[in-house]
Amino acid sequence: MTPHLQELWIYLSTTPLLWLTLTMVVFQGAEALFRRSGSHPLCNPVLLTVSTLSALLLVSGTEYKTYFGGAQFLQFLLGPATVSLAVPLYRQFEVIRKSLVAIVTSLLVGSLTAIGTAVGIAWACGAEPRIVLSMAPKSVTSPIAMGISEQIGGIPSLTAVMVILTGIVGAAFGGWVLDRLKVTDEMARGLAWGVAAHGIGTARAMHSSAVSGAFAGLAMGLNGLATALLLPALVGLVK
Amino acid sequence: MLAYITLLLGCQLVGEVLVRLSGLPIPGPVVGMVILFIGLVVRGRVPVEMEKVTGGLLRYLSLLFVPAGVGVVVHLKLLSESLLPIAGAITVGTLITIAVTGLVMQRMNRKGQAE
Numbered sequence: 032m033t034p035h036l037q038e039l040w041i042y043l044s045t046t047p048l049l050w051l052t053l054t055m056v057v058f059q060g061a062e063a064l065f066r067r068s069g070s071h072p073l074c075n076p077v078l079l080t081v082s083t084l085s086a087l088l089l090v091s092g093t094e095y096k097t098y099f100g101g102a103q104f105l106q107f108l109l110g111p112a113t114v115s116l117a118v119p120l121y122r123q124f125e126v127i128r129k130s131l132v133a134i135v136t137s138l139l140v141g142s143l144t145a146i147g148t149a150v151g152i153a154w155a156c157g158a159e160p161r162i163v164l165s166m167a168p169k170s171v172t173s174p175i176a177m178g179i180s181e182q183i184g185g186i187p188s189l190t191a192v193m194v195i196l197t198g199i200v201g202a203a204f205g206g207w208v209l210d211r212l213k214v215t216d217e218m219a220r221g222l223a224w225g226v227a228a229h230g231i232g233t234a235r236a237m238h239s240s241a242v243s244g245a246f247a248g249l250a251m252g253l254n255g256l257a258t259a260l261l262l263p264a265l266v267g268l269v270k
Numbered sequence: 271m272l273a274y275i276t277l278l279l280g281c282q283l284v285g286e287v288l289v290r291l292s293g294l295p296i297p298g299p300v301v302g303m304v305i306l307f308i309g310l311v312v313r314g315r316v317p318v319e320m321e322k323v324t325g326g327l328l329r330y331l332s333l334l335f336v337p338a339g340v341g342v343v344v345h346l347k348l349l350s351e352s353l354l355p356i357a358g359a360i361t362v363g364t365l366i367t368i369a370v371t372g373l374v375m376q377r378m379n380r381k382g383q384a385e
Contacts, residue, residue, distance in 0.1 A: 055333070058336060076333075077333075077335055077336060080333075080336050080339075081336055109334045110279075110282045112334055115306075115323070115328050117307040118310070118316055118324045118328075130382060132382070133375055133378035133382055136378060141371030145364075145367040148364075148367060151363075153355040153356065153358070156358050157354075166359050169364075172300075174297040179295075192339070192341050192342050194338075195339035200364045201368060205365070208368050208372075209369075212369055212373060214372035216380075218375060219371075219372045219375035223368045223369075223371040227367035227368040230332075234328075234331040237328060259295035260295065
């Protein structure tokens with residue numbers, strides 16, 4: 032690099048502007064590609080954006096801390112976005128009230144399945160206990176999942192990554208699974224996305240219909256609560 | 271518009287305060303969502319301007335998870351050491367959960383409607 036370029040890089044790499052802008056540019060490119068591919072699962076925008084940016088960080092030798100200095104402004108918006116979920120919830124209030132028993136039952140079954148499969152598969156494949164515990168709350172929205180992970184002896188920052196990867200898998204391939212099993216009911220599809228794949232699943236469900244989006248948002252919140260109450264108790268029983 | 275952005279932040283803030291005071295194991299924004307929901311039920315409708323703000327945020331919900339997702343670079347060593355259990359639990363576990371939840375809900379919903 033010429034001295035000028037080097038100076039420029041030093042300047043850019045220390046301002047939040049560069050990585051914030053890159054995140055938004057890459058995401059919009061990924062969304063365009065997703066649309067053009069006819070919503071192909073492997074072109075899921077979060078999947079493409081996270082892998083592209085991770086590669087850029089590794090290639091440029093940039094630390095995650097530096098990246099996060101810029102990207103944290105987007106993460107901050109998760110708070111108000113979560114509050115916003117009250118609107119689709121309100122719009123579907125009547126429908127939700129009518130199927131309350133079905134919602135609570137499927138939610139509990141789904142919540143236990145999420146914990147059971149995460150722990151069971153990781154343990155059967157020989158993961159060490161610390162990793163198994165970090166995986167246990169992987170289907171729950173990240174702030175709750177990190178709190179639970181800490182409480183039961185996992186690694187919170189690893190849990191955060193597991194949560195996002197889970198969301199990406201659920202959003203990308205969940206629709207395919209539901210189609211295969213002939214789950215056509217929009218409420219059931221939304222609930223499944225919200226329980227198994229939290230906010231990223233909810234974003235995917237909203238893309239599909241208003242009803243499934245509202246049910247996903249509801250399921251995400253309730254599953255967070257259910258897991259926060261159930262998981263520490265279950266771990267206590269086993270220990 | 272500004273009023274509704276402020277309202278969303280206010281609901282979150284009250285949510286955070288309530289969580290801190292009560293020690294409940296749920297995040298502030300989820301409590302904020304419940305507060306806004308109650309507000310909407312009392313008000314009886316969603317104001318148009320509010321719809322614009324919340325709709326805009328929710329339209330790009332998945333973008334907001336990208337910063338945490340890129341955190342994967344910090345754990346590459348751990349991930350490669352336990353690749354099989356982690357990949358297995360995330361893919362197979364998540365898809366089984368989607369399948370089970372979707373099937374149970376659809377079956378119960380149909381039964382409920384038939385009665």
